Amino acid sequence: MSIRKMKAKVSTKFNLIVSVTQCRNARRHALDEIEGCLIEHYGKVWSYGEEITRTNPGSTVKIDVNVMPDSTTYFSKIYVCFKGVKDGWIAACRRVIGVDGCFLKGICRGQLLATIGMDANNHIFPIAWAVVEVENKETWKWFLDLLLDDIEMRIVHGLTLISDQHKRLSKKGFQQHNIDNVLSTSMLTSRKDSKAFFEVDRACDAYENGISECFNSIIDLARKRPLITMLEEIRIYAMERMYKMLLEGQSWGNLKIYPSIRLKISKLKKHQRFWGVIHSGIQQYEVRLGNDGYAVDLNNNTCGCRSWQVSGIPCVHGVASISYLNRNAEDYVAPWFHTTMFLTCYNHTINPLNGSSMWPEVTYMKPLPPQKRRETSHTRSTCLTRPKDAASTSLPKKKKANKCKIEKGIVEPVQEDPIQVEAHAQPDDDVQVDDPAPHVDVHVYDPVNDVPAQHVDVHVDDPVNDVPAQPVATGKRTRKYSERITKIGLRSNALKKEGSIDHHPLVLE
Incomplete structure (x- = not known):
């Protein structure tokens, strides 16, 4: 429940007005009572791993901690892969997996790494997941090392890995850091987002990492929970899903392929009538079809467009050739999409766990929550490791021109501008000494070429009050000043034409 929703509900139900801070503290207190504090959660990590291996023999749970010199233990990362899940993937899933990481949104900070496969119905199949402090090359190496051992792909070649092309997962990045033993060149298909470079024996035409993004959206609420609660929600989701998919597969009866593939083939049959088949x-x-032509070989289930080889499902050209022989196109679908493979995949289960009060006790040191990566109130100026005589790298702030001095005609030169402006008052030869009209001589210099760029003479007086008016402010904004002089000149010419120049308070000489 959000803070605002809690505040509105308290106001409606109890007729009380509470602040946002009170609602936030109350929710935090309630979560601590229900789910336990962070120290208790991280302290149960060892017991949680022992309970998984006890109820699900053959499962893999790896926990890593950081031990300080004073024997203080902090949690680092945890990896979970259940026996039923990895057996189902090995038995009946295509050799295609998607890997991705997402941030934890709750009071537990860190990232969740997950590996997702695809079943015979092109649905997601969670394989393994891990919680780490930060996503980097070391944590990915640790995660993929354990994963390849669990799915028995350390020696067997032919694994296609789909990711978001993160530099930490690229082959080049692994080889640069001497950890290319994790994914060898012959076992990893690392291509750009293009079907033209896909392997032809994977029965997968998805070149985006949608399966991982789908899993991240499913566990969105779980990512806001404390550590053990989040891991339990993911486990319960995977356990329920495997049983529901098993019931769904049994409801298909004697169908050779599952309904979604049958629907796709039926759509191709409607379009195959436009293609002409020539026996070779x-x-x-x-x-x-017109100028387009493709070679189809029904012996090897191949087509010149390569769509059949990549997806494992006959393309429209293959369906046209199959219909030419009055055969069933479902017989030419890859075995990965058969109903028997789907049932084999979900024939394995995840055994249930007992409550946390019945978890076995362990003799390991209970880890504390992970240390914060950034200290509070830690800045460059307060850093203890920064040398005292280190020169400041910050640039000095530009001084703004004094507004009062500009109005009085005392203009300070601006050093940061390439063109400087100098203004000074001097007596005019055509004006008597007692003439109150000032003469403002504006010199605009170009320091780059060392030549005057502009020379403007301006005389402004106030004939109404018979006192010299304030000189026009000149400074670093020479363009605005020039525009003002131009406007005064245009207005003066207009008044001269109208014959009312003598009645105007501003006269431009």
Whole structure:
């Protein structure tokens, strides 16, 4: 429940007006009572791992801690992979996985790394997940090392990995840091987002990492929970999902392939009538539509467009050739999409766990919550490790021109501008000494070329009050001053034409 919603509910139900701070403190207190404080949660990590391995033999739970010189232990990372999940992936899932990381949103800070596979219905299949302090090359190496051992892909080649092209997951990045033993070149397919470079024996035409993003959105609320609560919600989700998918697969009856593939093939059958099939050899055809033509080989289940090889499902050209022989296109679908593979995948289960009060006690030192990566009130000026005689790298602030001095005609030169302005008053030869009209001589210099760029003579007086008016402010904004002089000149010319120049308070000589 959000803070504002809590405040509105208290006001409606109890007719009380509470502040936002009171609601925030009350929610925090309630969460501490229900879910326990952070120290208690992280202190149960060892017991949680022992309970998983006790109820699910063969599962992998790896916990890493940081031990300080004073024997204080801090939590670092945890990896979880259940026996039923990895057995289901090995038995009936395609050799395609997606890896991605997401931030934890609650009071527990860190990141969640997850590996997601695809079942026979192109649905997500969570394989393993881990909580780490920060996402970097070291944590990804640690995570992928454990993952490849669990799914038995350390030696067997043929794994396609889909990611968001993060530099920490690229082969080049691994090789640069001498950890290319994690993913060898022959076992990892690392290509750009293009189907033209996809492997032809993976039965997967998805080139975006949508399966990982889908999993991240499903566990969005769980990522706001404390550590053990979040891990338990992910486990319960995976456990329930495997049972529901098993019931769904059993409801299909005697269907050879699952309904979504049948629907896709039925749509292709509607479009195949536009393509002409030319017999070439034994189950070899050339399928044409206008100037487009593709070679189809039903012996090897291949097509010139490569869509059949990549996706494992006959393309429209293959369906046209199959229909030419009056055969069923479902017989040419890759075995990865058969109902039997789907049932085999979800025939394994995740065994339930007992409550936290019944978890086994361990003799390990209970870890504390991870240390904060950034200290509070830690700035460059207060850093203790910064040398005292270190020169400041900050640039001096530009001084603004004094507004009062500009109004009085005393203009200070501005050093940061390439063109400087100098203004001074001097007597005019055509004006008597007792003439109150001042003569403002403006010199605009160009220091780059060392030549005067502009020379403007301005005489401004106030004939109404018979006193010299304040000289026009000149400074670093020479363009604005020039525009003002131009406007005064245009207005003066207009008044001269109208014959009312003598009645105007400003006269431009």
